[in-house]
Amino acid sequence: MxxxxxxxxxxxxxxxxxxxxxxxxxxxxxxxxxxxxxxxxxxxxxxxxxxxxxxxxxxxxxxxxxxxxxxxxxxxxxxxxxxxxxxxxxxxxxxxxxxxxxxVQGLGVVAVAPVIDDDPSGLYRRLYLGAGSAQGLRVGMPVTTASGLVGVITEVTPNNAVVRTVLDPESRVGVRLAGAPGRGIAYGAPPSMLRVEIAPEASVKPGDKVVSGALQGLYPAGITVGIVEQVLPISPGALKKVLMVRPAVQLSLLEEVQVLKPL
Structure with a gap:
């Protein structure tokens, strides 16, 4: 003992x-x-x-x-x-x-989803969400925040989803100028800008707001897309005026997004 x-x-x-x-x-x-x-x-x-x-x-x-x-x-x-x-x-x-x-946008929210990762390759600008079909997410649903448009869901698993953001080189968003005539298409121009092609007659200047505007597109009309930073000179005979637009949402800082009902 x-x-x-x-x-x-x-x-x-x-x-x-x-x-x-x-x-x-x-x-x-x-x-x-x-x-x-x-x-x-x-x-x-x-x-x-x-x-x-x-x-x-x-x-x-x-x-x-x-x-x-x-x-x-x-x-x-x-x-x-x-x-x-x-x-x-x-x-x-x-x-x-x-x-x-x-x-702000007058839209119905299906889910609030956390952002858990982004595209590691650097070739695309895509986000990965910690929510999927089990939470009601579907392919084609627009993704947004109170600040503006983020992108659209392109892939869904039971508990995850992939978002093609507006900065992705494959992204196409129908847009218009806020408060002025002029419609066009916004293309992703990584790493941080959008390239908007609009009618050459449109009156636009740096600081103007660009919003989603395609009534039959993937995105509801009227969501802020970005702010015009530069109006490129129009070459003779050009059919489009080119704008460089900074997105309204800083994608690298997103922690969560709102997923909307599809059109």
Whole structure:
């Protein structure tokens, strides 16, 4: 037997002895005659006090154990409440984002999806979402934020989806000038711009807003696409005026997007 075990056994024995002495001296202390009783009285008193102290110590030990157990229980409940609060905060943020899209763009939101990755090859500008058909996503659904148009879903699995963004070289978005006549097509021009071809007669200048405008296209009309940064000179005989447009949404910073009902 180890020294620690021996010490523990001795401590338990002393505690039990103290309790026994306290009980015996209080309930069945003998009546002793004369001088002997006077000499032994302090011993019984010490034994009684020892027993009371031991009982109080044991009670305190068990009380502390109960308090520790209660503290652990309360800490576990507090952790659960914190996790629930985080979940509710995230849900509230998603609902607010969907409400902003509906308020700004007047469109129905199918789902709010997290952005989990982008195209690693650098050849395309595509986003990967942490939501898929299980969350109601389908190929052809427009993807947007309150700031503007992001792209369209081109691939879907049960729990993931791929978005072809407006910057992708394969992207084509029907657009128009906000507040002025002029329709055209916006082409992805990676890494960070759109190339818009519009009628040469259109009156446009840097700073003008470009919005989605094809009534029969993939995207609802009126969603902000970007801001004109440059109007390229028109060469003689050109059939189109070319604009360089900066997208309204900074795709590299997106954490979540709103997926809209398909047209």
């Amino acid at each position: 180890s020294d620690t075990a021996i010490r523990r056994a001795l401590l338990v024995g002393l505690l039990l002895l103290g309790v026994l002495l306290a009980t015996l001296t209080r309930q069945s202390a003998p009546t002793l005659p004369g001088e002997f009783a006077a000499r032994t009285a302090p011993l019984f008193g010490y034994s009684f006090r020892l027993g009371q102290n031991v009982k109080a110590s044991l009670a305190a030990i068990f009380d502390r154990r109960d308090l520790r157990a209660e503290q652990r229980k309360m800490q576990a409940e507090l952790q659960q409440l914190r996790q629930e609060n985080q979940r509710l905060t995230l849900e509230n943020r998603k609902l607010q984002a969907a409400l902003r899209v509906q308020t």
